[in-house]
Amino acid sequence: MPVFTEESSPEMLQRAAGLKKPPLPRVSSPAPVNVDRTADGAKHEVVIIGTGPAGIMLSLMLARYGVSCLPVEKVTSMIIPGQADGLQPRTLEVLRTLGLSEEVFSQGFPNHRMAFWNPGGPGEPRIVRTAVTDDVTVPTRYPHKVLLAAGRVVNILERQMNKYGNEVERGTEFLKYEFVGGEFPVRVFLRDVVTGREYSVFTKYLVGADGAHSKVREQMGVKLQGESTDYIWGVVDAVLKTDFPDIRKRCAIHSDAASIMAIPREMIEDQQYMTRLYTQLEDVVDATSTVANAASEQEAKARARERRQRVTLPRILDQVKKTMAPYDVEVVKVDWWAAYQIGQRVATKFAVQDSEGADRVFIMGDACHTHSPKAGQGMNVSMMDAFNLGWKLAFELLGLAPKGSLLPTYEFERRDIAEQLIAFDNAFASKFSQKMGDDGLSHEDFFKVFHTGCGFTSGCGIEYEQSSLVEKTLVKALDNSLNPDFGLLRSGRRLINIPVRRFSDDAPCEFHDVLPASGHYVVLVLLPKLFKDPRVQQQLTYLTSTLPQKFARGILEPFIIHPLRSNDDVEWNMFPKALKEDWEWNLLGDVSGQGYETFGVDRDAGVVAVLRPDGVLGGVWDIDELAPKRRVESYLAANLSARGTKSLL
Incomplete structure (x- = not known):
């Protein structure tokens, strides 16, 4: 016989079923409800074509935010062989905020x-080790890469998306789209590849994440612009038995035979470790089949295809053994191999508009930029395209931003990054494809390209330019002589991680770990030493009580860091009452003494910054700008809908 009575709230039961972030608030019309998501005439807020890393990342973000989206994939299986092979530090930081880093x-x-x-000198082996260095040379939450097949990354993201009630419609081929006007102005024509059934759905936005041969891009009338080289490379994923001593490090190998990029990969079955080898192939094809002297683009493509078709797995493995001699390389097992030609191209446009001038169709990932794979950028830049576009689509659809204000910034920001990527990849890939001594190439030249590009390749040095979402101003309280790659607060960059100590429970934390991953804007205040000054207290009261009330509930979150060396010198009564009542976990201490110095902030002056939902600093200002009708409020008002406004979507 029970001796007590218990009762559980519905919320408690939901939490027990698995932690999920609540959706963003919606002030627009409710999302369409489709009993059959692929019924002819079904309506969706977003349709996504392709579910590789970019497409599945966008699908996950929209599902988390509470947006109705339909991700479709032509392939009937969720298995993705080969392709991308690693996650850069910035991507890992983002996955950490999504709760996926541990997996x-x-x-x-x-x-x-x-x-x-x-190449070794006189009396030395054919190849010699000339340097070993950290693979990541800028500070980051995770100062390393994680090497993992793209298919496994996609599976992790997709399982997380499934928790939010969304699924990929596999075996579904994109045919075409047309603008039809109305509330759902894009009609998307699809075909079931198994049954052959053709049908159409309606959407507010269409996104093409369907790869380098994108049919969405083709119908948009958008071209990829750039060049291909004559260098042919082979790539193989294999289990190796070798006496090469650095096989479990990433290696750039130049020999008198050719060049290799060796990348250690994850463990697979039977306690075996995979290795990826990119190897340049000695060109045994006559000069008439090269790209350079082709009479037309079509002829160049045909000749390039012919050259790639002449590549065989034995030829790749033979080249590997030649290049890595005198070390023995025995192939135990081959998982996947391919041949490719280095090319760097960027789409002329990343979005097209409907007849009313609204951006309605987008492309991202390989659909809008292609490059060599050796710098480890393809999957990462593609996922960051999705991370950038996802919150902007959500804010537009949920009515959280002024109509039409955010979506044009997607192309502005991400096309600039793609062009930087192509410029870096051109320098990196061309030097990698040269032999040491060719055109004066030296180890020092190659090492410099690698080292100076680390801020970009890690994703941690990405910087967006001035726009409605990035306000660049001179801040007197910042030491602008510092390098933003190493922490200086700069608008357009991601916020670097620092160690902090939460005041409420005195727990040591990593700052990235306590920032929300829920799509909110953050107003971050680094207080001056004299934060009990009445002027500063007025600003904090405004931040914690008044400013959040101007926008949708919960969309704006304050975080406050105090500069004192110990939390013991701080009490709740030193701050506005609303801080403890509404934001108890958001008061932090820089008790390590590192944060202000890393950020370049004058402890006597303090600063205020706004973090966008993607973790990018939208603006940094002197602390006096945290006041009614000053720059912090004007920035937010330009990018967030005022409370009480109704969306016209």
Whole structure:
């Protein structure tokens, strides 16, 4: 016989079923409800074509935010062989905010070091190690890469998306789209590849994440602009038995035979470790089949295809053995191989508008930029395209931003990054494809390209330019002589991680770990030493009580860091009452003494910054700008709908 009575709230039962972030608030019309998501005439807020890393990342973000989206994939299986092979530090930071980093770490191989091998001199072996260095040379939450097959990354993201009630419609081929006007102005024509059934659905936005041969891009009338080189490379994923000493480090190997990029990969079955080898192939094809002297683009493509078709797995493996001699390389097992030609191209446009001038169709990932794979950028830049576009689509659809204000910034920001990527990849890939001594190429030249590009390749040095979402101003309280790659607060960049101590429970934390991953804007205040000054207290009261009330409930969150060396010198009564009542976990201490110095902030002056939902600093200002009708409020008012406004979507 029970001796007590218990009762559980519905919310408690939901939490017990698995933690999920609540959706963003919606002030627009409710999302369409489709009993059959693929019924002819069904309506969706977003339709996504392709579910590789970019497409599945966008689908996950929209599902988390509470947006109705339909991700479709032509392939009937969720298996993705080969392709991308690693996650950069910035991507890992983002996955951490999504609660996915531990699963990635448990499956992947963390890569901390990179070795450089070059031709030996007189009396030396054919190749010799000339340097070993950290693979990531800028500060980051995770100072390493995680090497893991793209298919496994996609599966992790898709399982997380499934928790939010969304699923990929596999075996579904995109045919075409047309603008039809109305509330759902894009009609998307699809076909079931198994049954052959053709049908159409209606959407507010269509996104093409369907790869380098994108049919969405083709119908948009958008071209990829750039060049292809004559260098042919082979790539193979294999289990190796070798006496090469650095096989479990990332290696750049130049020999008198050719060049290799060796990338250690994750463990697979039977306690075996995979290795990916990119190897340049000695060109045994006559000069008439090269790209350079082709009479037309079509002829160049045909000749390039012919050259790639002449590549065989034995030829790739033979080249590997030649390049890595005198070390023995025995192939135990081959998982996947391919041949490719280095090319760098960027789409002329990332979005097209409907007849009313609204951006309605977008492309991202390989659909809008292609490059060589050796710098480890493809999957990462593609996922960050999705991370950038996802919150902007959500805010537009949910009515959280002024109509039409955010979506034009997607192309502005991400096309600039794609062009930077192509410029870096051109320099990196061309030097990698040269032999040491060719055109004066030296180890020092190659090492410099690698080292100076780390801020970009890690994703941690990405910087967006001035726009409605990025306000660049001179801040007197910042030491602008510092390098933003190493922490200086700069608008358009991501916020670097610092150690902090939460005041409420005195727990040591990593700042990235306590920031919300829920799509909110953050107003971050680094207080001056004299934060009990009445002027500063007025600003804090405004931040914690008044400013959040101007926008949709919960969309704006304050975080406050105090500069004192110990939390023991701080009490709740030193701050507005609303801070403890509404934001108890958001008061932090820089008790390590590192944060202000890393950020370049004058402890006597303090600063205020706004973090966008993607973790990018939208603006940094002197603390006096945290006041009614000053720059903080004007920035937010330009990018967030005022409370009480109704969306016209």
